[in-house]
Amino acid sequence: MAPSSIGGPGGPVGVRHHIVTVTVENKAGVLARVAGLFSRRGFNIFSLAVAPTDDERFSRITIVVDVESAPLEQIIRQLDKLVNVVAISELAPEEATERELLLATVEAGPDERGQVIQLVGVFEGRIVDVGREAITIMLAGAPNKIDDFENLIRPFGIVELQRTGRVALPKLERRTTRLRTIAGGAGEDGAG
Amino acid sequence: MRLTGAQALIKSLEMQGVEVIFGLPGGAILPVYDPILDSTIRHILVRHEQGAGHMAEGYAHVTGRPGVAMVTSGPGATNIVTPLADAAMDSVPLVVVTGQVATTAIGTDAFQECPITGVTMDITKHNWLVTDARDIPRVVAEAFHVATTGRPGPVLIDVPKDVSNSQMDWYWPSSLDDLDLPGYRPRTEGDPSAIRAAAELILRAERPVIYAGGGILKARAADALREFAERTGVPVVTTLMARGAFPDSHPLCLGMPGMHGNYTAVTAMQHADLLVALGSRFDDRVTGKVSAFAPEAKVIHVDIDPAELGKVRRADVAIAGDCRIVIEEIVEALGTLGLESGGSAGSGTTAADRPDLAPWKAQLSEWQQRFPLTYRQEEGGALKPQLVVEALRDSTPDDTIVVAGVGQHQMWASQYWRFEHPYTWVNSGGAGTMGFAVPAAIGAKVGRPDKMVWAIDGDGCFQMTAQELVTASAERIPVKIAILNNAYLGMVRQWQELFYEERYSEVYLSPDLPDYVKWAEAMGCIGMRVETAEEVAPAIEKANSVDDRPVVIDFRTDAFEKVYPMVPSGASNDDIIVGPSEGEGGR
Numbered sequence: 001m002a003p004s005s006i007g008g009p010g011g012p013v014g015v016r017h018h019i020v021t022v023t024v025e026n027k028a029g030v031l032a033r034v035a036g037l038f039s040r041r042g043f044n045i046f047s048l049a050v051a052p053t054d055d056e057r058f059s060r061i062t063i064v065v066d067v068e069s070a071p072l073e074q075i076i077r078q079l080d081k082l083v084n085v086v087a088i089s090e091l092a093p094e095e096a097t098e099r100e101l102l103l104a105t106v107e108a109g110p111d112e113r114g115q116v117i118q119l120v121g122v123f124e125g126r127i128v129d130v131g132r133e134a135i136t137i138m139l140a141g142a143p144n145k146i147d148d149f150e151n152l153i154r155p156f157g158i159v160e161l162q163r164t165g166r167v168a169l170p171k172l173e174r175r176t177t178r179l180r181t182i183a184g185g186a187g188e189d190g191a192g
Numbered sequence: 193m194r195l196t197g198a199q200a201l202i203k204s205l206e207m208q209g210v211e212v213i214f215g216l217p218g219g220a221i222l223p224v225y226d227p228i229l230d231s232t233i234r235h236i237l238v239r240h241e242q243g244a245g246h247m248a249e250g251y252a253h254v255t256g257r258p259g260v261a262m263v264t265s266g267p268g269a270t271n272i273v274t275p276l277a278d279a280a281m282d283s284v285p286l287v288v289v290t291g292q293v294a295t296t297a298i299g300t301d302a303f304q305e306c307p308i309t310g311v312t313m314d315i316t317k318h319n320w321l322v323t324d325a326r327d328i329p330r331v332v333a334e335a336f337h338v339a340t341t342g343r344p345g346p347v348l349i350d351v352p353k354d355v356s357n358s359q360m361d362w363y364w365p366s367s368l369d370d371l372d373l374p375g376y377r378p379r380t381e382g383d384p385s386a387i388r389a390a391a392e393l394i395l396r397a398e399r400p401v402i403y404a405g406g407g408i409l410k411a412r413a414a415d416a417l418r419e420f421a422e423r424t425g426v427p428v429v430t431t432l433m434a435r436g437a438f439p440d441s442h443p444l445c446l447g448m449p450g451m452h453g454n455y456t457a458v459t460a461m462q463h464a465d466l467l468v469a470l471g472s473r474f475d476d477r478v479t480g481k482v483s484a485f486a487p488e489a490k491v492i493h494v495d496i497d498p499a500e501l502g503k504v505r506r507a508d509v510a511i512a513g514d515c516r517i518v519i520e521e522i523v524e525a526l527g528t529l530g531l532e533s534g535g536s537a538g539s540g541t542t543a544a545d546r547p548d549l550a551p552w553k554a555q556l557s558e559w560q561q562r563f564p565l566t567y568r569q570e571e572g573g574a575l576k577p578q579l580v581v582e583a584l585r586d587s588t589p590d591d592t593i594v595v596a597g598v599g600q601h602q603m604w605a606s607q608y609w610r611f612e613h614p615y616t617w618v619n620s621g622g623a624g625t626m627g628f629a630v631p632a633a634i635g636a637k638v639g640r641p642d643k644m645v646w647a648i649d650g651d652g653c654f655q656m657t658a659q660e661l662v663t664a665s666a667e668r669i670p671v672k673i674a675i676l677n678n679a680y681l682g683m684v685r686q687w688q689e690l691f692y693e694e695r696y697s698e699v700y701l702s703p704d705l706p707d708y709v710k711w712a713e714a715m716g717c718i719g720m721r722v723e724t725a726e727e728v729a730p731a732i733e734k735a736n737s738v739d740d741r742p743v744v745i746d747f748r749t750d751a752f753e754k755v756y757p758m759v760p761s762g763a764s765n766d767d768i769i770v771g772p773s774e775g776e777g778g779r
Contacts, residue, residue: 025375028321033313040314057374077499083318083338086375 016068017046019096019168022061022079023087026052030084034061041078044069047100047165058086062167089170096168100143102150103128105136107157116156123149134159197325198223198356201289202231204332207364210260212236212251212638214244218264219304221291223356236638236667241268243631243660245275249284250635253618254593254643256412258285258339259635265291266304269350270311274625277315279346281622282433283410285339286346287332294354295323309350317345323352325360333365334373342378343497344410378496382513382521390468390492390509391525397466397490398547400426403449403478406433406621407471407495413516414438414614417470420519423526425535425549427556429457431472433621436611446556450478451759452603455563458757458765460556461486469493471515474504475622484764494518563770565607567753574750575725577601577676581608583728584646584674588736591616592644593636597629597653600682603755605648616643627656633671634664644672644736651677651701651708658711664742665716672735673717673744678751679703686754703748712744721746 024030031050038045044066053060065075076088108116109132116135120127125139139149143166150161195203201224205213212234217225228235238244241263248259263272269290279286293302309319318338320331328351335347365371394400408417414437421428421444428438429449438445449457461467467489472478479485482504493500493507494515501510511518527533530541537543567578581604584594594609595618596602602619611617618636620628633647654675664671685699712719718738722731722745735743756771 029309029313032310036313071502074499074503077501081497081499083373083376 016066017064017093018067018072019091019093019098019166020063020065020072020076020079021089021091021168022063022085023053023058024061024082025084025086026057026059027084030059031061033082033084034063034079037078037082038063038065041075042069043075043078047163049165049167051167062165064166091168091170095171097171098143098166098168099140100146100166101138101140101164102146102161103136103138104150104153104161105129105134105159106153107133107159108135109133112156116153119149119152125149193362194359195362196223196227196356197322197328197351197358197360199227200325200328200360200362201332201351201356202227202233203362204329204364205233205260206231207329208332208336209257213260213262214238214247214251214635215262216241216244216264216268218266218268218291220265220293220353221262221268221289221351221356222264223353224262224289224291224351236634236663236669238631238663239659240657241271242274242627243634243657243663245272245286245288246278246625246628246631246657247635247638247660248286248288249275249279249282249628250595250618250632250637251639252279252284252286252635253632254615254636255639256615257639258287258336258344260287260289262289263291264304265293265308266306268304269306269308273312273315274623276312276346276348278620278623278625278628280315280317282620283344283406284346285344287335287339288346288348290348290350291356292321292350292352295352296354298352308348312348315346316348317343319348319350321350321352322355325355325358328355328360329363330365330371334371337368337371337373338376342376343407343495379498379512380496380514380517382494382511382518384521386509386511387518387521387525390494390511390522391529392542393466393490393492393509394424394426394468394522394526395529395531395542395546397426398549399460399464399552400424400466400468400549401446401460401464401489402426402428403431403461403467403469403472404428404434404437405431405470405472406437407515408434408437409471409614411471411496411515411517412614413471413514413519416516416519416523418442420523423523423531423533423535425553426468427460427553429453429461430611431475431478431621432606432619434472435606435609435617436614439612440610441612446560448606450475451480451761452607452755452757453478454565454607455757455768455770456556456559458759458768459559461489462765463555464489467491469495469507470519471495473500479504480759480763480765480767484766563757565757566771569725572724574752575723575728575748577604577678577747577749577753578608579725580674580676580722580728580747580749581605581648583732584648585609587729587732588644588646592646593618593633593640595619595629595633595636595645595647597647597649598624598626598683599650599653600678600686600753600755601648601650601653601676603683604676607755626650626653629653630657630671630673631660633673634660634669637664637669637671647671647673649673649675650682651675651679651703652681654708655701655706658715661712661715661717661742661744668740669742670739671742672738673712673742674732675708675744675746676749677703677708677746678749678753680751682751683755685751689754690758691760708744708746712742712746715742717742717744719744719746721748723748
């Protein structure tokens, strides 16, 4: 993958990906600063999702990063230098509860419709729109489940497909690994 | 008190203690230029916005205070992009104010519109687009705080014209709590356990070297460094950015390492068993091939920017903190381990079991004697540039500020000058910005009018920004410029000679075109030309006697002289080429 490229859904996301949750000030241009940093330093992004938090002053950016493109510690320390970045937490895949949303319009004429609907039922998705020759499906779930579903519906013919990129929270039974601890004595509180 | 945004901006700069702005007005910044007439702040009108940026950098380098530049929107703003990038690379505190088209016109491709916050996002420490005049005092205070704390750097404030023209109620943020910087927390003190680990490593080392970088100067840590070096007896290399941070005359000083560093400084690092990196960042021009750099050395790395730790070279002990504070903490920890002031060790302490550094120092002395910097001035032969640098050094006060551009002349200046004081060396290190010297020298002289300021420049560099000598003449800023005129883009020529089989592609400039003496005179300076070794000293003496206008000396130097030693790009520092006699073209 080219440096700083954004991987497609279902890309080779695995042990080499980590989830970095970045709390940023809700100000104009902040996403560009974060994205620009990844581009400039040659860090790869698998997926990226942005949304406001419960505190309107801040937004949360969930980035799935390729830790083979650069050491995670370096990515986090560079992010921490951005003045608008307020907090960073890092989740290894096994420590995270991850979810992603998929919308897909699938070719499904009268003959195939039943099979598709059955598949949607198995995966606990929802039919959100129905046309004569196609239906639109929504499915939320763990990213690997979304991958499986996508592979199974692909043979029917995908008209359009959109995935949100994953969002994540730490699993409750484990502790969040935060920058303040993983960076040890060297990286506590970033100098700008 | 009701003020316009423009008045509030100037008043905010006054509140920050700004004494000088380097700038050039234009449409979008017009409102802000009006209150300058009523301000105590001196404005220096440059001839090109790049000059404003480099002047502000020169000012910041020598004073430690942030340099301030102000320009208009569009091309005015893009012309100052190079100084911003330069300041970002060399951690120079800079506050640049740009005018912007009115908020209502932003995004319409209006006349002289340029999205400068987007353009400079990656080359500023931070930037702001002000959309409400009420934000101006707070944003100015934030900008100065960000530029000057932590790892210093350039910041930019973009002010749309309608914001400058609108009214606001004046206030001034009285404390840091009034700033809106929830994500900005620079850390200055080192982690105590890491400090102790560093002290223990130092006391176990047999071949230690202190690798001092520009961070020493930014942290105003030169005195702390000296105490640290003297107490431990550890020799010091000073990088290009750290020249002057440790006196060249000091017995522990090994001088500059790196691609054109001296043999002993380069080789000491290669053979070291411990590198104490203080405010240095393992730049490729210092390390050469990273995998072959200082292979046996353990590393203690101190930097205020945590992202520098482990970026290039893994550190055995990494300490994020202000260099001055951390060095003092390490010295204190060394004291606790029994290493007393003056270097003696208390009996029964860890320091008493310390390895003897004498064999290491003997080795260093031997290298220094065997491989000094050398050049040969032939009787009646072409004037050697190194001779000019030595003559300047010998006939100026030892606190003279030396400013260089980028290229061969910069390396000769760094190699042959004898730096005895911090903040006497101003150059473009990381970015390598040709044309830096003339405007940076002007800014340095504005910042330190009490000191003699000499720029050592190349003919290629000089042609890039020489027009700022008009500014210097108009403003009565008596800088002195020594052009080492070898009629070539000399460093590129050197690489083409050594690595491209002497195929010289687009590097010849001509010694006579332009006529530097006439050009200098046309710009209100005194111009002189020197062609032989005998003329050098008298010309410098004459230049030193001028104090009411700039002086330019066109030194016609040997076009074929090369900078040595040299580590070829991408090679190991073990493969240092000491001089031209070593191998065909040095390879």
